[in-house]
Amino acid sequence: MNNLGTNLQEQIHKLTDELNRTSKLAKIFEDFIDSSYDPIFITDKNGYGFKMNKAYTRVTGATKEQLMGKHMNDLKEQGIISDSISMHVLEKKERLTMVQKVNGKELLVTGNPIFDENGEILYVVTNLRDISTLNQLKIELKQTKALADQYLQELEFYHKKDHIISHDGIVANSDKMLKVIDLVQKIALVLSTVLLLGESGVGKELIANLIQKLSSRANQPFIKVNCAAIPKDLLESELFGYEKGAFTGADSKGRAGLFEQADKGTIFLDEIGEMPLHLQVKLLRVIQELEVRRIGGGQSKKIDIRIIxxxxxxLESMVVRGEFRQDLYYRLNVVPIKIPSLRERKEDIPVLAFYFLKKLNQKYNLNKQLSDAAITQMKTYSWPGNIREMQNLIERLVVTVESEMLDSHHFSFNHQYLSQSLTTEKTLKEVVQDLERTMIMEAMVQYRSTRKAAKSLGISQSTLVKKMQRLGFQQTDYVLHQ
Ligand SMILES: Nc1ncnc2c1ncn2[C@@H]1O[C@H](COP(=O)(O)OP(=O)(O)OP(=O)(O)O)[C@@H](O)[C@H]1O
Incomplete structure (x- = not known):
């Protein structure tokens, strides 16, 4: 009996030791998985939550109470987990990896099966990696890269722009305009007679200025004459001058004409197509003989002028129709320079737009910006008034749009007049005239000044006046519309 008692006591002792060792091991095991920085989750062979570490709660927010002893399929149904890697591992009996969400958090999970000696799964141990940070980093990296690309683009843009802007306020990026500037640089010095061709607002006057600035006559007089703006009956005396007593109302001392004033320098005859035929003969003589005779004067005076x-x-068609003298045309057309319309060089649209925006921001002390979509929208438009129209439109938007960003919807070019006219059976000429009439009327009602109206329409004042005469405008037309 005593022996039996001693044996039992020894057995109990052994068992207690064993139990102590096991619980120590369990504690070590728990400490061990808790020390892992990455979350660990263990399910038993039936798919019930068995163990999880502190990192699991830290990363997912899910607690032991929520998960331990719970079946994975139930947790999935409750939406706590999006899927269960443990269930897939139990089914496939192999290590698997997938992306799974716990409490909405995206994790990269790897489930490892633990087998017993018979090859049956005892547990599935799952390691989890928080990839939301990784994803966030990826997004940030993408954003940084996009920003870097944008800066690079802007840098290239400004690099190019700086190079181009150095031509005295002439901004260009297109090959077509760069060729024009190239040609201008070549001919500026040789003092050849230049004929600038191109639609209204393309920058002919700007190019004329550049030719003058680059020439050896840069410091000599530069006389600009707008042949369309000077009333026809005054043009002759303005150009050629007059002697005292030449006509009633003339200055008693007589006056030098613009040709004489341009002596040793350059004269810029803008809108030369408007020069009346009888003055074309006199102009031809000035160019051929290089001398002018004032109205009422007997003697000619030698002059040394460059003509642009x-x-x-x-002009060629005008020559054919007999509206422009052929001999004068040949004399003026020594170096023709055709300045392309804006729609023929759309690459210039962004550089010009940013250039005008910058100038206007400085002028009005603002910080307006242009969106990419706005630039794209501008590229789709045909710009009948060319650069002048664009400049005016941007100015109008800079001062009227409240938001900092000028966006595509601000550039919704209005074709309503056109669509109205097109619904009726009219000839192209009539449609164009309707459109011109409507737009001019609106501008005149709004501004009541040909100068301001022309500016808003993107045409020169003289073009507007001519158009109004041609369309038979009366002052009462737009005054009555007030
Ligand atoms: N390349 C350019 N860069 C910057 N500004 C430009 C450029 N081209 C034209 N402009 C601007 O556009 C406006 C119209 O240009 P300009 O008066 O030279 O045109 P134009 O062809 O002489 O017009 P018009 O035939 O109607 O007299 C001006 O304000 C000018 O400064």
């Missing part, structure tokens, strides 16, 4: 002329008219 410009027109938006088709």
């Amino acid at each position: 002329s410009a027109t938006n008219k088709d």
Whole structure:
């Protein structure tokens, strides 16, 4: 009996030791999985939550109470987990990896099966990696890269722009305009007679200025004459001058004409197509003989002038129709320079738009910006008034749009007049005239000044006046519309 008692006591002792060792091991095991920085989750062979570490709660927010002893399929049904890697591992009996969400948090999970000696799964141990931070980093990296690309683009843009802007306020990016500037640089010095051709607002006057600035006559007089703006009956005396007593109302001392004033320098005859035929003969003589005779004067005076002329008219057709002298045309057309319309060089649209925006921001002390979509929208438009129209539109938007960003919807070019006219059976000429009439009327009602109206329409004042005469405008037309 005593022996039996001693044996039992020894057995109990052994068992207690064993139990102590096991619980120590369990504690070590728990400490061990808790020390892992990455979350660990263990399910038993039936798919019930068995163990999880502190990192699991830290990363997912899910607690032991929520998960331990719970079946994975139930947790999935409750939406706590999006899927269960443990269930897939139990089914496939192999290590698997997938992306799974716990409490909405995206995790990269790897489930490892633990087998017994018979090859049956005892547990599935799952390691989890928080990839939301990784994803966030990926997004940030993408954003940084996009920003870097944008800066690079802007840098290239400004690099190019700086190079181009150095041509005295002439901004260009297109090959077509760069070729024009190239040609201008070549001919500026040789003092050849230049004829600038191109639609209204393309920059003919700007190019004329550049030719003058680059020439050896940069410091000599530069006389600009807008042949369309000076009333026809005054043009002759303005150009050629007059002697005292030449006509009633004339200055008693007589006056030098613009040709004489341009002596040793350059004269810019803008809108040369508007020069009346009888003055064309006199102009031809000035160019051929290089001398002028004032009205009422007997003697001619030698002059040394360079002539730059410009027109938006088709002079060749005018010659054919007998509206422009052929000999004068040849004399003026020594070096023709055609300045392309803005729609023929859409690459210039962004550089010009940013250039005008910058200038206007400085002028009005603002910080307006242009969206990419706005630039794209501008590229789709045909710009009949060319650069002048664009400049005016941007100015109008800079001062009227409240938001900092000028966006595509601000550039919704209005074709309503056109669509109205097109619904009726009219000829192209009539449609164009309707459109011109409507737009001019609106501008005149709004501004009541041809200068301001022309500016808003993107045409020169003289073009507007001519159009109004042609369309038979009366002052009462737009005054009555007030
Ligand atoms: N390349 C350019 N860069 C910057 N500004 C430009 C450029 N081209 C034209 N402009 C601007 O556009 C406006 C119209 O240009 P400009 O008066 O030279 O045109 P134009 O062809 O002479 O017009 P018009 O035939 O109607 O007299 C001006 O304000 C000018 O400064």
